Amino acid sequence: xxxxCIYTLxxxxxxxxxxxxxxxxxxxxxxxxxxxxxxNEVQQLYICSQLVKSLKRLEENGAIxxxxxxxVIPSVNHSSMNISKRFWATDNTDINRMFPGYDAGETTxxxxxxxxxxxxxxxxxxxxxxxxLPGDFVPHVRMMETGxxxxxLANQFGMPYVVIRKPKPIDTTTxxxxxxxxxTNAFSLYTSATDRIDRxxxxxxxxxxxxxxxxxxxxxYTSHSGYLASVIREEELFNIKTGxxxxxxxxxNPGEEIHQGQILASVIDPLEGEELARVLSPTDGIIFxxxxxxxxxxxxxxxxxxxxxxx
Amino acid sequence: MIKEVVSVxxxxxxxxRVKKNVLQPERLSGDEKRICIVTGTHGDELEGxxxxxxxxxxxxxxxxxxxxIVEIYPALNPLGVDSISRGIPMFDLDMNRIxxxxxxxxxxxxxxxxxxxxxxGADLCIDIHASNxxxxxxxxxxxxxxxxxxxxxxxxxxxxxxxxxxxxxxxLESTLAHSLNSIQVPTVVVEMGVGMRITEEFCHxxxxxxxxxxxxxxxxxxxxxxxxxxxxSQDGEVGFVNAEAPGIFVPCVEHWxxxxxxxxxxxxxxxxxxxxxxxxxxxxxxxLFTLREYPVVSCxxxxxxxxxxxFE
Ligand SMILES: [Zn+2]
Numbered sequence: 001x002x003x004x005c006i007y008t009l010x011x012x013x014x015x016x017x018x019x020x021x022x023x024x025x026x027x028x029x030x031x032x033x034x035x036x037x038x039x040n041e042v043q044q045l046y047i048c049s050q051l052v053k054s055l056k057r058l059e060e061n062g063a064i065x066x067x068x069x070x071x072v073i074p075s076v077n078h079s080s081m082n083i084s085k086r087f088w089a090t091d092n093t094d095i096n097r098m099f100p101g102y103d104a105g106e107t108t109x110x111x112x113x114x115x116x117x118x119x120x121x122x123x124x125x126x127x128x129x130x131x132x133l134p135g136d137f138v139p140h141v142r143m144m145e146t147g148x149x150x151x152x153l154a155n156q157f158g159m160p161y162v163v164i165r166k167p168k169p170i171d172t173t174t175x176x177x178x179x180x181x182x183x184t185n186a187f188s189l190y191t192s193a194t195d196r197i198d199r200x201x202x203x204x205x206x207x208x209x210x211x212x213x214x215x216x217x218x219x220x221y222t223s224h225s226g227y228l229a230s231v232i233r234e235e236e237l238f239n240i241k242t243g244x245x246x247x248x249x250x251x252x253n254p255g256e257e258i259h260q261g262q263i264l265a266s267v268i269d270p271l272e273g274e275e276l277a278r279v280l281s282p283t284d285g286i287i288f289x290x291x292x293x294x295x296x297x298x299x300x301x302x303x304x305x306x307x308x309x310x311x
Numbered sequence: 312m313i314k315e316v317v318s319v320x321x322x323x324x325x326x327x328r329v330k331k332n333v334l335q336p337e338r339l340s341g342d343e344k345r346i347c348i349v350t351g352t353h354g355d356e357l358e359g360x361x362x363x364x365x366x367x368x369x370x371x372x373x374x375x376x377x378x379x380i381v382e383i384y385p386a387l388n389p390l391g392v393d394s395i396s397r398g399i400p401m402f403d404l405d406m407n408r409i410x411x412x413x414x415x416x417x418x419x420x421x422x423x424x425x426x427x428x429x430x431x432g433a434d435l436c437i438d439i440h441a442s443n444x445x446x447x448x449x450x451x452x453x454x455x456x457x458x459x460x461x462x463x464x465x466x467x468x469x470x471x472x473x474x475x476x477x478x479x480x481x482x483l484e485s486t487l488a489h490s491l492n493s494i495q496v497p498t499v500v501v502e503m504g505v506g507m508r509i510t511e512e513f514c515h516x517x518x519x520x521x522x523x524x525x526x527x528x529x530x531x532x533x534x535x536x537x538x539x540x541x542x543x544s545q546d547g548e549v550g551f552v553n554a555e556a557p558g559i560f561v562p563c564v565e566h567w568x569x570x571x572x573x574x575x576x577x578x579x580x581x582x583x584x585x586x587x588x589x590x591x592x593x594x595x596x597x598x599l600f601t602l603r604e605y606p607v608v609s610c611x612x613x614x615x616x617x618x619x620x621x622f623e
Contacts, residue, residue, distance in 0.1 A: 010610055012557035014580065090609055091445065092397065097482075104553065107611035132403040133417055169484040170408045183565035239415060270323045297327075298320030299418045 001056045006073065007114035009107070017079045017111075021118060024055045027067025030218045032122040033209060034073045034115075034175065037129065038087065039080025040195040044128035047191065047205045048074035054206060058221060062298040068218045071122070076115055096129060097170070099178040116178065124153075124216065126209060127175055130194040133301060134216045135291045138254045139201055139208075141229070142188040144171060146180045151231050153185055155217040157208040157224015161288070161306075165234045172216060190228075227236075232306055237288055240303040244277045246270045248296040256287050258305070265302060270295075284308040316384065317425035329426060331384040334370050336377050337527045344528045345380040347436040347496075348521065349426075349544060352487060354391020354398070354407050356441035358504040361514040364420060366521060370531075379530030382433070387426060387487075390585055395507070397443065406483070427490055434528060436498040437521060438488050444506035445605040446613060449567045450513050452541070453500045455479050458492050463543070466499050468527055470520025470538040472567070473600055475616070476545050512547040526573040542598070550595040554579055554608040556588035566602040569622060576615055591615075598622040 002023040009017040035041070035048030058064065075081070080089045087094045093108045101113025103268040119125065131244050140161035143149040154162040171177050179186035189208065191201035242248070247268040252258055258281045265279040279302055289304035296302065305309070316329040335343065340609065346365060350359025363385040370377055386392045389442060390400045399406050402419045411425025430436055442448045451473035452466035459476045466474045483489055493496040501517060504510040516539075523538045525531035562577035570593040579589040591614055593599070601616035608614065 010557055012583075012607075012609075086403075090607070091612075094403075106553065106613055107609045110611040111522060169481050170404065206490075245322050247322070295322035297322060297418050299350045299421055301417055 001052075001059060001198070006118040007111065009079075009111060011079075014079070017077075019073060019076055019111075019115060022052050022055075022072045022074075024059045024070045025064035025068050025218075027069055029122040030068040030070055031124040031126065031213060031216070032053075032071045032073070032119045033126045033128075034119065035075055035128050036078075036081065037076045037175070038125075039077055039082075039084065039089075039095065040086045041128070041130050042195055043073050043191060043193040043197055043202060044079070044130065045081070046197050047128055047202045048072055050154045050202060050206045051209060054210060058210075058219060061063045063220045065217055065220055070213065070218060071119070073115070073119070076111070087236055093192060096175055097173045099173055099175050100182070112175075116175070119179075120182055121183050122182070125176075125179040125186040125214075126212070127179075127186065127188045128205070129174075129188050129190070131190065131289075133289075133291075134194075134293055135289055136192050136254050137190045138286070138288050139189075139191050139218075140288075142176075142190060143186065144177050144180060146177060148180045148183075148185075150185060154187055155229050155231075156231075157187070157189070157206050157212045158223075159189070159204075159229055160227040162229045162231045163234050164231065183222050230306070232288075236307070238283060238285065238307055240264070240282065240305060240307040241277060241299050242267055242277065242279060242296050243298065245296055245300075246276055246303070248291065248294055250290060250292070250302075252290070252303075254287050254290050257285075258287060259284050267296060279303070282303070316429045317422050319422060327390055327422070329384065329387060329389060329422065331382050331429070332367060334367070334377060334381045334383070335379075336374075343379040344434040344530050345382065345432070346525060346528060347382045347384065347430050347433045347528055348439070349384040349387055349430070349436060349487070350439040351386035351392050352388055352438070353386075353440065353442055353443070353506075354388050354394065354396050355393075355506045356397075357507060357509055358441035358514055359513065360392075360441035361509045362439055362518050362521070363434055365514060365518040369518070369522070374531050376531055376533035378532055379525070379528065381468055381525070381530060382430075384426075397506075398408055406604050408485045408487050410487045411494075423487075426487070427494070430491060430496060431494055433496050434470055435487075435524065436496050437469070437524075438498055438500045440500060440502045441504045441506055441508075442601075445603065447505040447566055447602050447604045448502045449473055449600045450501070450503040450516055451475055451600065453477060455483065455489065455492075456545070458497075461492075461497055461594060462499050465497060466526055467541060467543075468520065468523050468538050469499065469501065469541075470516055470536065471501065471503075471524060471541045472539065474541045474543045475549070479523065486578060529601070542618065542622060544618050548597070548615040550593070550597065550619060551613065552576065552615040552617070554589065554591070554610060554612040554614055557609050558582070558588040559606045560591070560603050560608045560612075560614060561606065562602060564599060564602075566599060568599050570597065570599050570617060572596045577603075593617055596620045596621070
């Protein structure tokens with residue numbers, strides 16, 4: 001294992017921001033794994049720290065095959081994480097909307113450029129991002145439909161679902177999209193948490209990355225067989241919204257199988273305690289995403305459902 | 312007549328409401344032109360608030376001159392204006408990156424879709440922005456090169472100092488202006504002043520310009536000022552100055568001034584050890600149309616933009 005600083009941003013009032021990369025093995029740039037880019041992505045940081053620990057042991061035991069190099073960057077934005085901010089601490093911009101970056105541009109463009117420069121040229125790129133709506137997911141691999149994506153490869157993680165997203169204009173500045181455009185096979189891995197640590201899904205994520213590296217011939221590792229993934233297109237997910245606002249109580253969780261008419265949640269009058277509405281499942285299926293905050297606005301997407309026909 | 316464009320229930324006893332004021336003649340013939348003035352997409356940009364007030368006041372004082380429909384939307388992101396947050400509180404994405412929105416999407420996307428639906432069909436829309444809290448801008452229109460032919464006739468008449476015709480970028484396809492332009496509502500983006508402040512002279516200048524355009528469109532038949540002739544530029548002639556060291560930026564030139572190539576614009580200072588971290592100099596000869604307002608800078612913070620040429 002070689003630890004190196006891949007990018008430094010000099011600061012005046014705080015310690016410099018140093019972004020570290022951990023390299024395992026030597027030779028061909030085989031795979032690169034990027035963890036937390038936003039300051040609340042604690043689960044993503046935890047997963048990568050566990051990956052560094054596992055890869056260190058595996059490398060010591062000679063498990064890296066031939067001339068392959070794997071790099072892990074557990075944390076990009078601890079300047080924000082250390083003060084509990086999600087986006088860049090000084091100007092609130094999102095580093096994951098700045099790719100491929102610009103080394104003579106604004107601060108977060110420079111960070112993105114510095115990072116992107118260090119992580120280019122790898123055959124596989126794996127990122128642990130977070131979603132723009134707060135809530136819990138079924139663990140899945142997400143890829144952008146750029147024309148370069150391959151879901152057969154995404155299947156090798158052994159995660160239960162592979163989601164294909166048609167990029168919107170705003171996605172064109174994410175790491176995942178730019179990795180793909182610059183010839184790296186890019187995958188985003190979502191586990192069931194972001195700003196808290198869920199050890200079970202973290203353990204699963206680490207196992208999935210090690211399984212993928214094994215399947216790709218980069219690592220020698222006895223992995224238990226994973227799931228045969230169902231491939232879903234994001235636009236086919238069925239959104240369930242709340243018609244009213246108030247205190248939200250959820251009765252069903254991501255991954256659960258649900259039936260048409262089942263009560264999934266209810267909304268309670270925040271001042272008087274009476275039930276205002278029940279959220280009923282309009283279809284048979286599996287819960288893919290579930291809103292997790294204790295309050296809801298009118299029209300909030302509280303569930304995304306994989307309809308039965310995908311089984 | 313105040314109307315609600317969209318309303319969304321918040322958790323406890325309150326609704327998010329986007330409102331507009333519709334000003335129109337007593338009697339409508341049915342072929343009135345309609346112009347929409349929108350602002351407050353970014354909750355920390357306030358210059359447009361005073362423009363909306365002035366437009367309202369001046370139109371209502373001489374209602375007899377109103378021959379078309381003027382719709383004023385002072386706050387597309389009312390929760391942001393109220394809470395001094397640039398974005399929509401509790402929502403990750405910049406509101407000006409989610410248009411044309413989606414009826415079936417998340418709350419903010421639904422709000423965006425209803426705003427587009429409401430403005431659709433207008434003969435002109437002016438979307439007023441106020442930079443951000445970091446930079447001060449001279450009154451200017453920003454136009455995507457693909458819409459320049461259609462929008463320049465309006466932008467020239469808005470009594471602005473400058474029209475910046477910039478290159479197209481995929482990510483900008485999700486702005487309000489791009490979405491409206493693509494449904495044939497000519498939409499001009501105005502940037503002026505600085506975030507969290509009101510620069511009265513700029514607000515009066517733009518208000519006068521909006522009356523000129525209203526007169527051109529036959530929406531107003533009162534007296535109007537003769538608009539300034541703006542400087543018009545393409546992207547290539549703009550020089551950028553970014554901080555190369557962190558510290559405190561103190562300018563030594565004024566905004567909206569000519570600078571020589573290599574002339575000092577200001578310095579970045581270190582308040583702990585009393586040294587100068589960087590002498591900040593103009594990259595080209597020209598006019599300083601953007602200047603850093605907020606003193607604390609990091610490596611990369613934008614300090615100035617200079618439009619190449621001689622303008623005095
Ligand atoms: Zn703005």
